[in-house]
Amino acid sequence: xxxxxxxxxxxxxxxxxxxxxxxxxxxxxxxxxxxxxxxxxxxxxxxxxxxxxxxxxxxxxxxxxxxxxxxxxxxxxxxxxxxxxxxxxxxxxxxxxxxxxxxxxxxxxxxxxxxxxxxxxxxxxxxxxxxxxxxxxxxxxxxxxxxxxxxxxxxxxxxxxxxxxxxxxxxxxxxxxxxxxxxxxxxxxxxxxxxxxxxxxxxxxxxxxxxxxxxxxxxxxxxxxxxxxxxxxxxxxxxxxxxxxxxxxxxxxxxxxxxxxxxxxxxxxxxxxxxxxxxxxxxxxxxxxxxxxxxxxxxxxxxxxxxxxxxxxxxxxxxxxxxxxxxxxxxxxxxxxxxxxxxxxxxxxxxxxxxxxxxxxxxxxxxxxxxxxxxxxxxxxxxxxxxxxxxxxxxxxxxxxxxxxxxxxxxxxxxxxxxxxxxxxxxxxxxxxxxxx
Amino acid sequence: xxxxxxxxxxxxxxxxxxxxxxxxxxxxxxxxxxxxxxxxxxxxxxxxxxxxxxxxxxxxxxxxxxxxxxxxxxxxxxxxxxxxxxxxxxxxxxxxxxxxxxxxxxxxxxxxxxxx
Numbered sequence: 001x002x003x004x005x006x007x008x009x010x011x012x013x014x015x016x017x018x019x020x021x022x023x024x025x026x027x028x029x030x031x032x033x034x035x036x037x038x039x040x041x042x043x044x045x046x047x048x049x050x051x052x053x054x055x056x057x058x059x060x061x062x063x064x065x066x067x068x069x070x071x072x073x074x075x076x077x078x079x080x081x082x083x084x085x086x087x088x089x090x091x092x093x094x095x096x097x098x099x100x101x102x103x104x105x106x107x108x109x110x111x112x113x114x115x116x117x118x119x120x121x122x123x124x125x126x127x128x129x130x131x132x133x134x135x136x137x138x139x140x141x142x143x144x145x146x147x148x149x150x151x152x153x154x155x156x157x158x159x160x161x162x163x164x165x166x167x168x169x170x171x172x173x174x175x176x177x178x179x180x181x182x183x184x185x186x187x188x189x190x191x192x193x194x195x196x197x198x199x200x201x202x203x204x205x206x207x208x209x210x211x212x213x214x215x216x217x218x219x220x221x222x223x224x225x226x227x228x229x230x231x232x233x234x235x236x237x238x239x240x241x242x243x244x245x246x247x248x249x250x251x252x253x254x255x256x257x258x259x260x261x262x263x264x265x266x267x268x269x270x271x272x273x274x275x276x277x278x279x280x281x282x283x284x285x286x287x288x289x290x291x292x293x294x295x296x297x298x299x300x301x302x303x304x305x306x307x308x309x310x311x312x313x314x315x316x317x318x319x320x321x322x323x324x325x326x327x328x329x330x331x332x333x334x335x336x337x338x339x340x341x342x343x344x345x346x347x348x349x350x351x352x353x354x355x356x357x358x359x360x361x362x363x364x365x366x367x368x369x370x371x372x373x374x375x376x377x378x379x380x381x382x383x384x385x386x387x388x389x390x391x392x393x394x395x396x397x398x399x400x401x402x403x404x405x406x407x408x409x410x411x412x413x414x415x416x417x418x419x420x421x422x423x424x425x426x427x428x429x430x431x432x433x434x435x436x437x
Numbered sequence: 438x439x440x441x442x443x444x445x446x447x448x449x450x451x452x453x454x455x456x457x458x459x460x461x462x463x464x465x466x467x468x469x470x471x472x473x474x475x476x477x478x479x480x481x482x483x484x485x486x487x488x489x490x491x492x493x494x495x496x497x498x499x500x501x502x503x504x505x506x507x508x509x510x511x512x513x514x515x516x517x518x519x520x521x522x523x524x525x526x527x528x529x530x531x532x533x534x535x536x537x538x539x540x541x542x543x544x545x546x547x548x549x550x551x552x553x
Contacts, residue, residue, distance in 0.1 A: 016509050030489035033455065096492065237530065239506040242454040311536050315461055322458040322506050327534020430543040434440050435475040437539045 004337075013236055016243050024144055025246035027097050031090030031143075032249040036368065038085045039253065039275070042078030043365035045071050046260060050381045072264065079257045081128075083135035087113035091143040098151040104175035108150045108182050109143030115186035116142050119201045130203040133257030138202055140250060146182035153178035217251050218273040220349045220356075223282070227345035231288050234321070235341050237331035241278075241287055252278065256366055263364040263381075272355045276363035276379035279319060282348035284389050285372040286321025288340055289347065292396030294324055296404045302411050317371045335407035336400070343399045347392055360384045438478060441550050446480035449545050450495060451528070452488040452514065453504030459485035462528075465538035491517055500549050501525040502541070505533050524552035 019025060049071045052064035064071070078085070091109025095102045117135035121127050153159055158181075159174040190201055197205045216222070226244060233240030255271035262269050285291030294316045297309030305328070312324040325331050330340055355362045361382040367375050376389040439447070449466070451459040463485045470481050486494050488503070488510055495501060501518050503511060508527045518525040526548045532540045 013509065026489075030487075033487070033489070093489065234506075237505060238509050239454045242507065243509075308535055312534075315458065320458045320461070322453075322504065323461070323534045323536060325534065326505055326530040327536075329530065329534060331530070426544075429547055430540065432440075433543055433546055435473065435543065435546070437469050437473050437475075437542070 008232070008236055012232065013238065016233055016236070016238050019243055019246065022246075023097055024094075027090055027094040027144065028140055028250065029242070029246035030093040031086065031140075032245065032253065034089040034093070035082075035085055035253065036275075036366070038078045038082070039256070039366040040368055042075045043260070043367060045074040046264065046365050047367065047378055047381065075260065075264070079260060080132050082133050082253070082257055083113060083117050083131045083139040084110065086136055086139040087143045090140055091147050094144055094147040095150075098147060100147065100151045100154055101171045101175065104171065104179065105147045105150055107175070108146035108179045111179060112142035112146040112182045112186045113139040115183055116190055116202050119190075119199075130201065132261075133254040134203040134207055136250060136254045136257075137206075142182075142186060145185070146179070149182045149185070150175065150178040153181065214251065214255065214271075217248075218255065218271050220352050223273060223352045224345045224349045227282055227348040228341070230283075231341045231344045234287050234325055235331060235333075235337065237325065237329075241283070248273075248278075249275070256363070259362060259364045269362045269364060272352055272362045274363050275366050276375065277351075277355070279368070280363070280372065280375040280379050280385075281351045281389065281392070282344075283319065283321075284376060284392065285316045286319050286324065288321055288325075288330065288344050289393065289396040290316045290321040290324045290330075291372065291393055292400050293328065293330065293336070293340075293404065295393075295397055296400055297324075297328060300404075300408050302408055302415065304415060305408060305411055318369075319372055319375075333407065335403050335410065339400045339403050343396070347395060347399075350395075351388065351392060354388055360388050439475060439546055439550070442546065443553060444499070444549075445478075446482075446499060447476075447546065447549055448480065448482040448498040449484075449500050449502060449542075450491070450498035451483070451485040451502045451504065452491055452507070453485065454507055455487050457485075458506070459502075459504050462533065462536060462538055462541065465536055466542055469538055469542060488514060495521045495523055498523065500545050500552075502545060503527045505530040524548050 049064055049068055052071075053061055055061065087110045088106055091106045092102060094109070095105025098105075113135070116138045117130050119127050154174060159177055161170060161174060165173070193202050193205060194200065226248060230240035230244050233243055252273060252275045256274040256276070259269050259271050259274055283289070285294075290312070294309050294312045297305045298313065300306050300309065308324075308327045312327060315321075315323045330336050333340075354360055361380050361384075363379040364381065365379050367378045370378060373386050373389050376385040377383060379385075438445075451463055453459040463483050466483050470476050470483065482498070484494070484498075488507055491501070491514060495517060501514070501523055503514060503525065505527055511525075511527060515525055526544070528541055529544060531537070532544070
C-alpha cells in the first residue's frame with residue numbers, strides 16, 4: 001500500500017499538473033465553467049414548463065401547453081445560440097491567459113466562430129441554425145486559434161502601428177491584421193469544406209461524421225474510466241473534476257443540448273453522458289458519493305469522526321466533497337482506497353445501465369445550487385431518478401462499510417497517541433499571535 | 438491590531454476551483470472576524486474566487502490562500518502572486534476539511550507577518 005502511494009504521488013500527480021497547466025485545456029475548462037450560467041438560464045424554462053404541466057388542474061395544464069413556445073424563449077436564445085456564448089467565454093479566458101487585450105481577442109474568436117458555423121444563403125440571408133450545440137466544438141477550436149493568432153501577431157509585430165497614438169487606440173489598430181488573418185483562415189477552411197460537400201459548412205458536414213465519436217464516449221467503458229480517473233485524482237487530494245472537465249465538459253454540454261431539444265420535441269432522449277448525469281448521479285452528494293462516507297462517520301463510535309461527519313453533512317448534501325476529502329480524510333487514506341477509487345466508478349457505470357435500459361429517463365436539463373436528490377429529480381423530471389439516487393447512496397454505504405470500520409479502528413488507536421512535532425510547532429506559533437479567537 | 442504586524446489591513450483572497458467550497462470557509466472566517474476585538478480596528482476583507490479569475494482580484498488583497506484540492510495549480514498561481522508581489526500559501530488540509538476557520542486565519546496572519 002505504501003509503495004502504491006509513493007507511485008501515485010510520483011507519477012499521477014505530475015501528470016495531473018501537466019494537464020491542468022496545458023494552456024488550451026485550461027482555457028477550455030475555464031470558458032466552459034463560465035458557460036454554465038447560460039445552461040442554467042436555458043434549463044430554467046424547460047423545468048418551469050415541465051412542473052407547470054404536472055399540476056393536476058386542467059386550466060393550469062392548458063395554460064402551460066398553449067404558451068409553451070413563449071416559455072421556451074429562454075431555452076431557444078441560450079441553447080440555440082450555445083456556440084456564440086461558447087466562443088465568447090473561451091476567447092475571453094484565452095485572451096486573459098495569453099495577456100492580450102480581451103475585447104479584441106473576443107472579437108477575433110467570435111468572428112472566426114461565425115465564419116465556420118454560419119453561412120449566407122442564396123438570397124443573402126444568414127443561416128444561423130448551426131450556432132446551437134452542433135457548432136460548439138468548432139466554436140472552441142475557432143476561438144482558441146483566433147486568439148493564438150492574435151497573440152502571435154502582437155508578439156511578432158505583425159500589426160498596423162502608428163507612432164504617438166494613445167495605447168487604447170493603438171490596441172484597436174493593432175488588432176486589425178490579426179483578426180483579418182484568422183478570419184481569412186476560417187474562410188479558406190469553410191470554402192474548401194464547401195467544395196467537397198456541395199456547399200455544406202463544417203457543423204453541417206460534421207453532424208453525421210462526428211456522431212460515432214460522441215456515441216463512443218457515451219458508453220459504460222468510458223464512463224467507468226472517467227469516473228476512475230476522477231476518484232483516483234481526488235484520492236490524491238486533487239480536484240479530479242476540475243482536471244477532467246477540460247476534456248469532458250464540451251461533450252457533456254453538447255449532449256445535454258441534444259437531450260433537451262429531444263425532450264421538448266417529445267422524442268426519445270439520445271444521450272446519457274451529460275453534465276447532470278455527472279452532478280446528480282455519478283457524483284451525487286459530492287465527487288465519490290461522499291454522503292455515504294459522511295453517514296458512516298456520523299454513525300461512528302469515534303468522537304473525532306463523528307464531529308467531522310457533522311461538519312461535512314450539509315456541504316455534502318450540496319455536492320461539495322472537499323470537507324470530507326480533507327477532513328476525514330479520504331485523500332491518501334489507504335483504508336478507503338479500494339472502495340473510493342474502484343467502487344465509485346462501478347456505481348457510476350451501474351447507473352449508466354439503468355438509464356440505458358430505460359428504467360429512468362436520462363437527464364434533460366442542467367440545474368445547480370439545489371441539494372442532491374432534488375437535483376436528481378429536476379434534471380430528469382422523473383421521480384424514479386430520486387429512487388435511483390437513494391439506492392446508489394445505500395449501495396455506497398454498504399460498499400464502504402467494511403473498509404470504514406478498519407479505518408475507524410485505526411483512528412481510535414491514533415486518538416490515544418500524541419500529536420506530531422510539526423503540529424506542536426505550528427500550535428506554538430499560532431498561540432504567540434495572542435489573538436482573541 | 439495583530440502583534441508583529443504593521444499594516445492596518447489584512448485582506449485575504451481564498452481560491453479554489455469554482456469558489457464554492459472555499460466560500461463555506463469564508464463565511465466561518467467572517468463570523469470570527471466580526472466578533473474579534475483583535476481585528477476590530479483593522480480592515481479585514483475575506484473573499485473566495487475561482488482560481489481561474491485570480492488575476493482580476495489579487496491586487497485588492499494582501500495574502501492569497503489556496504484550497505488544498507487545487508494545490509497542483511500552486512506553481513501556476515505562485516507565478517501570478519510573484520508578479521503582484523503577494524504572499525501565497527496552501528490552506529492546511531485538516532483545517533480546511535474540518536472547517537477550522539480560526540486556525541486558517543491565524544496561519545494567514547503568520548504568512549502576512551513573515552512577508553511584510
